[in-house]
Every structure is written in structure tokens, then in C-alpha cells.
Amino acid sequence: MDLTERKLKILQAIIADFVRTAEPVGSRTISRNYDLGVSPATVRNEMSDLEEMGYLTHPHTSSGRVPSEKAYRLYVNEMMGKKELTPAEKDVIAKKLLDNVSELDNLIERAAQVLSEITSLTAFALSPGKEQERLKYVNLIPIDDRTVVLMIVSDTGEVSNTTVRLDRPASDDTLRVLAKNMTYNYAGKTLSEALKLDIIKTFREDAEAMAMYQNNIVPGFIRTLEDMLNVNLYMDGLTNIFSIPEYSDIEKARHFFEMMSRKEEITRKLIGTDDGIIVTIGGENQEAELCDCSVVTATYHVDGKMVGKLGVIGPTRMKYDEVTSVVEFLTDNISKAFMITEGDENE
Amino acid sequence: MDLTERKLKILQAIIADFVRTAEPVGSRTISRNYDLGVSPATVRNEMSDLEEMGYLTHPHTSSGRVPSEKAYRLYVNEMMGKKELTPAEKDVIAKKLLDNVSELDNLIERAAQVLSEITSLTAFALSPGKEQERLKYVNLIPIDDRTVVLMIVSDTGEVSNTTVRLDRPASDDTLRVLAKNMTYNYAGKTLSEALKLDIIKTFREDAEAMAMYQNNIVPGFIRTLEDMLNVNLYMDGLTNIFSIPEYSDIEKARHFFEMMSRKEEITRKLIGTDDGIIVTIGGENQEAELCDCSVVTATYHVDGKMVGKLGVIGPTRMKYDEVTSVVEFLTDNISKAFMITEGDENE
DNA sequence: GTTAGCACTCACAAGCGAAGAGTGCTAACA
């Protein structure tokens, strides 16, 4: 059977109606509200065909039709027009995004807020991955004679630190030497390279002072590196889920929140997704918990490299055109914001 | 009318039963399961009295009794025995709390986790307030000739930093001078004192170099101070709410989550509460959203000073004895953990 | 190929009755 022009139109109408109302769509509704110039009976015949082809389902015999995941896939791939945001909308988003943002992580957090606000769905955003950043220097700051703050600064100005407790007192001079040596050994290496090196070995082979404190400082150094590599996952609009009829069942809502509270898992999944705007519909998701959700993710870049992700999670019945547009616009803006920062530096 | 011994016993039994089952308690249940040696009819008479006195209510004519907030208040103030944790329980909690914790904020986050796990309620914990910490030194770390990281270290080894962009390039020497001057001017002051000073004035009156960069550095300095003073609110066990019959209504659950997502508000409220273990029952809460919740907060101390808070939020029908015990044990342990740290330093 | 007509299906809400839990009152009892 062929997907004729008219079948496509009817399918599109059903998707549009169902996305709006969350109610199964009947033939009369289509015939009346979407001027296709055919009677309900004809629509019914076409619907019957579409169902046979797997694009529609039937909650029960005498109810209207509901688009299947296959239908959404078709819609997203072929039928969905690009929904350009109006200049006014773009303006509002850009303003909200950049308003009073001082740090880049801050910008990412804000992006999640804006995204959830605009789409009325649950939004998430992953702070930039720092694997490619290079270690600029290491500093050891004395607090008292047995406590130091170990600080790592990357070439982009990211800072991470831990408090390290020493077994024996260390003079300021000793700490200076230690810090210099560490900087000498690690400056210029990317953070993930640094972590892969045999740090203890470096210490042992180096100045005597380093050997003396290796037990205290090496774990602190590793901890700091790991901390710096950690990406933050921001979420916003979790409570939007309650406005979605699909989640009016308390058990569904519970599952959703339980899933969303497993942040590490989500982070891992997100890092794994491909570049670009990815729409994953229902059962296309690997995770059982997501099998009646759709996830839209997008990547923001700096220097053409994949850096971070953002996106939304919602019912399969979502406004894919709107969501993808907003997500795309946001990633563009974030990438731009990063570029401005980077550009400045090399002026 | 007098609260006789028997009335108290019956009230206690009703509270115990209702806390366990969340169902209105009938006279037969009390007579059968809590050996008071009286018939249901007698219990009924007493219940009727207790209701008149305001300790019980009646969802409808033919249902069992439910304890009023006044009853819970009486229970918490007068009747509730202290529920000592068993050594085994204490051990488990202490282990979980201290396991793999490297930073103090980390300990607080963990405390919220442990608390929610043990009580099966929603737990929160506020990281230590840092108003009383003293600024130890300020550092300016060059990233490139127009970008520096401004870093503040407190006397307890807390570190906070921001990236500052300069209008004109600054040499490493200039930055060193600037940092030295700032340290000289602010070291020894508490963070809140530092924020209250007229920072711009300090700059203007000082070295020429400082005047030159004041526009860039002063806002960064303020931002960093504020950031350091910011307390973090950790929450855990939000999804526990779904297991509580009182929240099986989706609208109730929605309200709960919406309330809990307003973190600043909660933080402010928590900071405002008194020292010690505070139980706030239902309508005793100022906030309309909390009027059918109870909140138990406790304070952890260092050097006898109020430092931070933790607690749980749950239905008025909660195991107050258990919850207060756990909360108390946790704050003790946290205070102890802080002391160990502090002690070390002065060894 | 399209459409009107009609029987049929199914979810959903309203109405009803039976069951069960629990009370309040009264009268008898120790």
C-alpha cells in the first residue's frame, strides 16, 4: 500500500490534533477541522489503511486513532517543517539566556531553565566537558602547617581545588617547590592525559620533598583532576510533568521522578549520544523507563568540537517542531557565547 | 475536663496506630490491640471526651478518630519517649555518613542522603554558613593577559573563585601587587565584614595599579565573596513522598514538588529557624504550602556556634520519636566530624 | 472512489444497593 498525499495529510492532521489534545482522534474531527474536503467515512477508510501500515493504533474498537511511534518517526524525519522562531521570540530567549550570567556553568544552568520554560517540558543541560582543557598550573596554598589547598587551573581559567591534610608540617617554601614541580610536570597536558599518567611515579622520581608528601598530595591531586572533569547536570521544569495528562497517574509520575533523580545515569547516557539534534522516540530509547517518553538532545560546540549537551524529555506526544527549533537556537547561542569568551582571550 | 492517665494512654494508642496505618482509628482496634483492659464502649466514651478537648477529630460521623495537631503537639512535648538508636543502627549511620567523604560540603550532602534513607521521608541539609570565617588571602592568577582568576581562601581552607576579564592587559607583577594589596586590606576580616566594607574606596585609596583595575576586579571580588557566603541546600528522598498515602493525590504531590523546587525560599526559612531540634507541626508552619506537613529541623554546631541545619519534611503523621533521634544523632556526628577537622589544625 | 446510513462496540458516568466499619445512646450491671 502506498502513502498517498492524502494519507500523509490525514496522518499529519491526526498527529497535530493528538499532540494538542492528548485524546484519540476521530474521523469526524479530522473531516471537520482540517479541510481535506472529504467526509468522515473516507477519512475512516484512510485511517484503516494507515493503521494497517502501522502508523496508527487503536486504544479500543470504538475509540479514535492515536499515532504510533512509527508515525512520529515519519513526522520528525519527513513531514515536520522547520518552525522558525519569530525575531521577538529569539530576542526574549537570548535575553533570558544571557541576563546576569557571570560564569559559563551558569549559562548552561540558565539554558536549562529557559528551555523548560519555553517548552513546558522537563529540560536538562550538561556543563561543558573539560577533557580537552589543558592544565595550566598547580598551586598549593597553605592554610596552616598541616593543611593545604591544592588548586588546579586550566588554560581556560577553570579552577578546581581540594583541601589536603599533611602527615607532617610543610613550610611555605616546600609547598612552593612542590607546586612548581607539579606544574612543571603537568602543565600543557590535557586533564584526561594527566589522569592517565602514573602520578605516583612522577612524584617518586622527582624532588625529595615530593616523595615525602606523595601519600598526602597524590590522592588530592587525582581527586581535584576528577572533580574538574566532572560535568554538571542541570535540570529544570521537573514539575511540568504534572501538567501532562500522560502522567496524571501517580505511579507514572513516581517512575519519572525516580528516573530523573538518577543523575549519574542520565549524564552517562547523554554523554553517549551523538552530535547534532537527536530525537529519540519512545521505544527507541534503550532504557525501559524512557520507553514512553521522547528525548530531544542537542550539542553545543566550541571550535567545532563537541562540548556539551542540552535537551528536553517529555511525552512522545510533543511538539517536535517547536522543541527542535528552540533547542537548536539555544545551542547556537551558547556556542556563540563561548566563542565570544574565547575570542576575547586571543584578541 | 481532665486528661486522666487513661485518656493519655488511649490518645497515645490512637497516635501510634494512626501513624502506622494512616487510617482513622476505631474504638475496637484500640480495645483489642493495646491492652488497656477496657471495652470498646469505654474507649468510645473517652474518645468522645478527647474530641471535645480538641485532641481528636472525626472525618465523618461513622469513621474512627484521627489525632489533631494539638494531639501531636502534646505527644511531641510530653508523651514522646526518646527513642535511643541501637548501637548497630548508630554504627550503620556513622559509617554511611563518613564513607568516602573528602570535603565538608560533601559530608552535609551525605547527611541528607542518610537521613532520607533512614526516615523514608524527604530530607534536606544546609551547608555550613561561612559568615564567621575569616579571609585568609586573595590571589589573582593570570590565565592570559586579559583574563585572571580571582581566588579567595578563608582561614578554614574554603576556596571560592571567579574568572575576571580585564579592560587592559596586566602583567604578572601587577597582579601580584594587586593580590598582595587586597590580602593586606582584607585578611583577618570575616567574609561578611569584608562585604560590608566600601570596597571601591579601599581600591581608590590604594596603589595606583588598583585604581586602574577597580572596575574589573571589584565586581569580581564581591561576586566571589557572595559566592563563598552562599550556603548550599541539599535535598534527598524527594520521591519518598510518593509512598505516603497523604500524597497519593496528584495535585498534592505537585504542590509538594513545586514547593521543594523553590530552594532559595526554603534556604531562607531554614536559616531563620531557631537553634536545637525544632518540630513544626502542620498549621504551625507559616507557609500555606506546609500546613499539612510537619518539619523537623536541627542545627549542627562548631565551637558552640550555630553553623548549619538539617532535617526532614513529611506528613504530620510521622514517627516523631524516631525522626528526632536520627536527626539528633546526625547533627552530633556532623559536629564531631567538624571538630576533628578543627582539632587537627591546632594540634 | 466517495459517501450516507446503520448496527455495533466500548469507555465512562450516574444511580443503586449491599456490606462493613464505626459511632452514640440507652439501659443494665458491678
Added chain:
DNA sequence: TGTTAGCACTCTTCGCTTGTGAGTGCTAAC
């Protein structure tokens, strides 16, 4: 005088039935 058994009464809850309405599928006519 306090306690208790007994009983009528109240109110919720649950299951059952029934009516309604939305929607389909099929057939026959256009």
C-alpha cells in the same frame, strides 16, 4: 458511679447495572 453490652443509625466503599455518547466498520448507493 464507672463500665459495658446491645442496638439503631450514619457514612463510606465497592460492585453492579444502565444509559449515553463517541467512534468504528461495513454495506449499499451515488
